Amino acid sequence: MKDASYLLLCLQILPEGIRQNLLKHPKRGDLLEVVLDLGRRPEARFLKHRGGEYLRDNEITRDDLQAAEAAVGEFGSDNRAGIEGTLHRISAIRNRKGVIIGLTCRVGRAVTGHVDMVRDLLDCGKSILFLGRPGVGKTTVIREIARVLADDLRKRVVVVDTSNEIGGDGDVPHPAIGGARRMQVPDPSMQHRVMVEAVENHMPQVVIVDEIGTEAEALACRTIAERGVMLVATAHGQTLENIIKNPTLSDLVGGIQTVTLGDDEARARGTQKTVLERKAPPTFSILIEMRERSHWIAHQSDKSVDNLLQGKQPVVEMRTRDENFRVVIEKRLYDKEEHERSDVSSLVMASKSSIKLGSSLFQEENNWVSKIGTLFKFLEIEKVASFLKQATFPTKMRWPRTG
Template sequence: MNSITPSSCNTLLFKSSTNPLFPPLKPMFLFPPKPPLSLSSFVFLPKLPSPKFHPRILAGYPRNFLGIVSCCQNPQNSGCPASDDESQLELDRLVSLLPEEMRCRLRQHPELDKLMEVVMDLGRNPIARFPSGDFELSDCPITFQDLEFATSQVGDFAVDNRAGISRTLHRISAVRNRKNAIIGLTCRVGRAITGSADLLRDLVKDGASLLLIGPPGVGKTTIIREVARMLADDYQKRVMIVDTSNEIGGDGDIPHAGIGSARRMQVPNADMQHMAVHKEVIGLIAICDIGI
């Protein structure tokens, strides 16, 4: 049985109590209820600093609700990107990282607006991943020149081997060899989806602390971003996003419009997340990647 470690969690913490960073939590499991995942997989849950542990399991939570742009087929139930034009411009900035042949083939794909990620591994054919399946972008294997072309257009890679594109939500993750040379890239598409957290609105209004748990790619960060925006814009709360890897507010010093009027504090690692409490007068804290 596989276990999901704390590093795969994002948290949204509300209303500080005695310890501002660790109030009693109401965990919510946002993963597809299928093997090998189960409640017993979460081995770290008993260590949570909460005297009462009453998880609410959203087993019926549709996967396309959790950050996949195909949810726009049913906007009444799920949510849509805040602006089609802005989303297209941001997607173009990610596509521009690719060599010309790959760009041309990708732009001809009928599901371009639903692109999830592009995988470029040295010596292998590049792959674009869509909800419908994988799509080869070239018949030629990736070379060092292809990787250098892509990395030269993004910001510096942090210690976690992740980088971004300024004022977008896209994330580029690097795979390195033993000599620290980059031999692979994963270019993941990030989207701000307005309305994606409407299902949680009643819990948000209650002011309870929430912990979102799930495997990568199910939409935890998308939900956190939208809840932070909802709290700041719809309920006029003082919200501080503690962005460990710039996944909530996007890369660069100017945060992405998807967080609304919520403020964002960038921290280099999880050890510095407490600075949001020490330096600011805030009512609500949103934290990403507490286990890193």
């Protein structure tokens, strides 16, 4: 009943029929978000399920959106709003005139247990940066980390909560962050100022911030780290290489610079005279790629960056869970192409059960040609080539005749 009441707080802005359908839905416990777009049918999306489900035959009208907007109240300059006392988030899409033509109602949950994946790293007190695609659970993880650091490790923790996603909406933080203090940010463009203000005014041992995305925020992170304060943050990107190649965020892992070597040194290294090297110590000593919710790759930032710039494979820790939900840590060489292969493999697995071509499903062994065609249609050629090198094809596959 408690879960239903909490879910109802998120659904209360929806039209009555949609709300009732969702409250009775067998997968309501896995509800991720509800999408309302003008002129389209309302759609629900669920955790662990690809695609969405339409909630009614009728399309969303302007009256539906206006009623929802009135129920939400005021949106921030980032077109986000929340529901007081909860972790739910409502985001708006506007037309060129500023009128709302779409809403995304995302269900926020205080999920526990993820911190076990990095508990040993928290004990060492080094700054940690989390990367991962949207929806993989980055904010959920740093929310739980805030609670563990404040309550279990008795650290002075300040959460810089730009969109109130970590500590929820309202002036009183959600219990999910435990005893951590929370500083709200008037406007997203001021996030870097509030980060520095937190250190200057409130003497935290740990600062936690979501979505580092600008050069000013990256510089604020370095300023904080140089004062001996531990940082836990997320950033835009999925892999370490994304950050290295991003001129705005590369400083988070030390930045890169072009160096000209002498003839003897270039010969000794077996490289060209002009090479790329790390410019400074990383702001974040540890970087974690969240491939899936229970599949993480942990980097020692300085060593991994140096190795990647030299064309070598760094040693990383692959952190997963076994069938008993216990954390398994395995040291291995980093495979930067694994992420792309995982994306391709996931699409192929989905194609077997859910991708439709005409009126038939991809279920038979002799449909591999069609599947590969689908990959060429939706993915980059490099990813397809990488997949084909490792794919196991049916032994009785019959290729179609041509000509």
